[in-house]
Amino acid sequence: MARPENTLTTREAGRTETETDEETEETDPLACPECGAEGVRDESHGETVCTECGVVLEDDLVDRGPEWRAFDASERDEKSRVGAPTTGMLHDKGLSSVIDWKDQDAHGAALSSKKRQEMQRLRTWDERFRAQSARDRNLKQALGEISRMASALNLPDNVQETASVIYRRALEEDLLPGRSIEAMATAALYAAARKANVPRSLDEFAPVSRVERKEYARAYRYMNEELELAIKPADPASYLPRFCSELAVDPDVRNRARELLSAAERSAILSGKNPVGLAAAAIYAAGLLCEEKLTQNEIAEVADVSTVTIRERYPELLDAGATNPAAAAD
DNA sequence: ATGGTTTTTACTGCGTC
């Protein structure tokens, strides 16, 4: 299952290598090779798509935003793009003192009852402060991880922010004990990506997360349960743009695949099936219909499913597409 | 824990380039 090569960095799929000139070109509105219309940058999907025909012109938009974690001595305010506001008061680095529990003054003399009450209050606040601080460090580390992974997976900013909100909720509801920060951070990001309709499969997190797939998968389930995130099952169609542009296929194929999927949705073929596999099969089926030669193998490669799965699914999709002719949504 | 479903792995034969 875990394939040895890093699938993240090796996205070529037939397109020309653009290794050296990545930073040189900046904000030029790419023109669509098909219809000439200009592309529109779709931040939430991390892609640039053509307004006319929907071709993905560019999809590896890199998040060049600053890392949340900035260790500069001069802590800037703008660095907290996400997460807790930095007040500069919180991070005691574990060195702060604790208010003693003994009701004595510095000379060992007992305190008056009024003083005692006052000290009690101070202790309470000291505790709260301490807890707050530990929490903040936790959050900080998690957000750093989320940012790193989001960037590696080409997930846009808003997903990152959603992830941090989710993580913060998990933290507030004490879901962390017994689970690693890493696992929860990964789970939060996974959830956020799905919520934003730019899903990445669980497997895709394996190379970028620092914990085992099993671990963050479990963290996700737990979190989903406890926080009642109400995440709908991933829509297979939401994988299409990414896969299609990675395969550099004709936009026709992509649209065809989308139609097949919505037809299949009506026929209720989809439930219980792996959405990634369905998307892959839809692309293959669409390739057949459009007479564009796409092998099961190359699709299986980019989608990270087996060819068997594609074989298993695509006849069903063709079936549904035939009996349930084109969606009226054109 | 258990059983049912889906996916994967590994192996097969067949046809084509």
Place this chain on the structure above:
DNA sequence: GACGCGGTAAAAACCAT
């Protein structure tokens, strides 16, 4: 011969109970 494709059986993974 390599490759694409389809079929299969057994193992693994997943999910609800």
